[in-house]
Amino acid sequence: MRRHEALVPLSHDHHDGLLLAVRLQQGPRALLRLWSHDPSWQAEYVIRFFEEHLTPHFSAEEQFLFPAATKYLPEHSALIERLLAEHKEMRELIEFFRHPEEKKLECNLTQFGKLLEDHIHAEERELFPLCEQRIPESEWGALNEQLAKGKP
Numbered sequence: 001m002r003r004h005e006a007l008v009p010l011s012h013d014h015h016d017g018l019l020l021a022v023r024l025q026q027g028p029r030a031l032l033r034l035w036s037h038d039p040s041w042q043a044e045y046v047i048r049f050f051e052e053h054l055t056p057h058f059s060a061e062e063q064f065l066f067p068a069a070t071k072y073l074p075e076h077s078a079l080i081e082r083l084l085a086e087h088k089e090m091r092e093l094i095e096f097f098r099h100p101e102e103k104k105l106e107c108n109l110t111q112f113g114k115l116l117e118d119h120i121h122a123e124e125r126e127l128f129p130l131c132e133q134r135i136p137e138s139e140w141g142a143l144n145e146q147l148a149k150g151k152p
Contacts, residue, residue, distance in 0.1 A: 006144035013057045014120045024113025039105040050094050058087045058138040060150035072134045086119045
């Protein structure tokens with residue numbers, strides 16, 4: 001699916017996030033190439049991935065994309081609120097991974113994977129197409145610059 005130029009970097013991030021989400025949900029069935037079945041190792045990996053990739057991604061969405069979507073898609077405010085709540089929930093899970101209870105770690109890793117996958121699908125299948133339809137072309141240039149500056 002072709003994306004508006006401004007959304008392409010976010011979609012590329014989504015691809016990487018989906019790879020992580022699938023591995024987390026596969027649990028012991030995940031292929032071991034560049035991966036481990038050890039939950040502590042996985043938690044450390046997720047924390048690093050979150051800090052390096054998801055934190056700047058969420059920041060760009062929250063500072064630039066979601067406000068534009070709110071402006072041009074007011075009837076879809078519940079979707080944007082849900083996406084923001086999911087960002088918050090993922091941040092909370094990351095804090096849990098920093099100081100986990102061993103018996104809940106595997107379950108929470110699977111939960112994080114499912115949440116991340118559902119979140120990405122909602123953005124790619126719902127939010128992005130709506131934005132592409134409803135945000136005026138005159139706004140996309142500025143949005144493209146903002147999103148590019150908002151991410152390293």
